[in-house]
Amino acid sequence: MTPPRRSGGAGRRHRARKARGASAVGRRFEVEVGPIAHGGHCVARVSTGAAAESLVVFVRHALPGEQVVVEVTEGTEGDKFWRGDAVEVIRPSPDRVAAPCAFAGPGRCGGCDFQHVELAAQRRLKAAVVREQLRRLAGLDVDLEVEHVPNPLVEVVAQQPSPDQGLRWRTRQRYLTLPDGRRGMRKHRSHDVIAVDECLLEAPRGPSYDVRGRSFEVADRGFWQVHPGAPETLVDAVLEALRPQPGESALDLYAGVGLFSRFLLEAVGPEGRVAAVEGDPTASALSERNCPRLQATAGDVAAVLREGLDPVWDAADLVVLDPPRAGAKRGVVEQVVARSPRAVAYVACDPAALARDVAIFAENGYSLSTLRAFDLFPMTHHVECVALLEKRR
Template identity: 70%
Template structure:
């Protein structure tokens, strides 16, 4: 998960409603770990994004952000009047309104958490990519956690006086003292996948869920089905997690090229992946001058903001037969899928993985392929 963002200072538009309470029916889940509530007010319905609720419940909502002139408000469900059958007692004593902001769904059963995440993925694809996606897309559990806990192999705390430590509240710099975070793993990350070891810089990027690297490698290789002699382009390649196994799959007659923004990661990728050719630099900028030949396969594993138009258009210009898009934000994925569609590439498969239990985050692996035209495989 990303470090907490500094809340934007918003100009108040009229009377503040912070602290006011309303009884309300909870509507559907929304992207970001909250549910939609519509409050009937004298000046019309007001949308409130409410945390700590479950769709279908009746709750008391306390407004945490908002004034009369705002389009929407934010709030917490501070009292449950009619509970959902999916509601559970949060395992963590620091989860709840006004407490640690790290987890969104501790009050929801694990199967229901995954169902809510699947709804968000489908909703984003419908709304942003105009795709009719089945609502029963499954968010798959991943080996390596214990009932959704004990999976975060890298954790950051706020140092407090007296040697204590804490976690920040939601959308705040205020700190809640904690004894122990229940999603923190007992051990740090292991940099081994399929008997291959990876060199990773201290503080460098590596998936925080212990089951994530193997799960994502398997999903990407299954989607792309790389063949001996093919060519592959690995974008936002990190230390070469996907490149390593693409090299094995395409063999000595194939080729794998990689682009990564972090120069230190590129140096490690070259160590981790013998035979790899890699370039350090901003992906869109690099692709304007390098690797402009056709590629059979492309792996896209961008940061949370997604690949965006410049990179997507560079990818389709290489005419790959298949693109595996690894996405940690369904909204960014949906936006980029819509851009691929403008250029004749359709979403042909989608898998989602619960790499961040107890939070609203979900990882997707999408396969994009050309529509209505034969694909060509290139060989070196």
């Protein structure tokens, strides 16, 4: 799965929208903050004086129920919504805390969304977003908690149990270089770079490629989960959901270097079989080295499912889906259900894409049986989910 882009890093910037009217940037309003929304901001409404109806502003650095002064950071007259920062807190939420990082906050580094939020409350907000997306896009009401994932690297370095602080989990970190040689990170939705002495999310050392006592080979810049507890947590969740049996067949889609394939092969045994499909040729080649007996194919997942697999894979007992943030989408989902698996484990880092695809599965006779969510990206709005979809009887 493609890791979430951090606004504070060196990733691709957003595309500027065409202005509809005079700029609203810099205008300030006192508002009562509404519910959390997908993307790391809350919903508020302001009266602009231009019309009888109020206008939605997506506010960062705020919490539901707070009274704040919001400063517009993006928007023009005639837009359907604006974006803004809470630059003054008049009535704080009991869940508000002082940000541990000196570079977090309005106008500063854009890498974190929730440093002003107590850690347990961050997880409640993420759970609310997942529930809202499934309700809105899939018509489902789910009971969900976002689970804490231990960070073994922090405890190893400290040589003692460490309290959960939501820091030091990012085993791969990118900085920009300022003209004077200092390190920097971008502001939120901006090309502007600010100097950053230290990122508190950066782990004390790089990733380990050992999972459940098995070693994996990964390319220097190839994908691997950035939270040190993520690979084992996700493998455990997928295997618990699917309960693969000896002799079964399994498809691992968007397979990367074979993280799930390795353990699926062990579970189905010598009488079973596993095929992996991955878009990156280097990762696909490494998956064959990491997973003896794996049938690996490099290529676009939808195209390979449509025409690139041996006919023996026209049916499969199990499927693992671990797509990038955009999700699997209809073409892949329909190719999956055409193979009539008894169970599908869907690993998702975007709740909106997951909810959309769950709805497509439902159209094709598959129901959401279980859903778990994991806090693999503390201090940010990102959350990882593992959904089990099973054929309706």
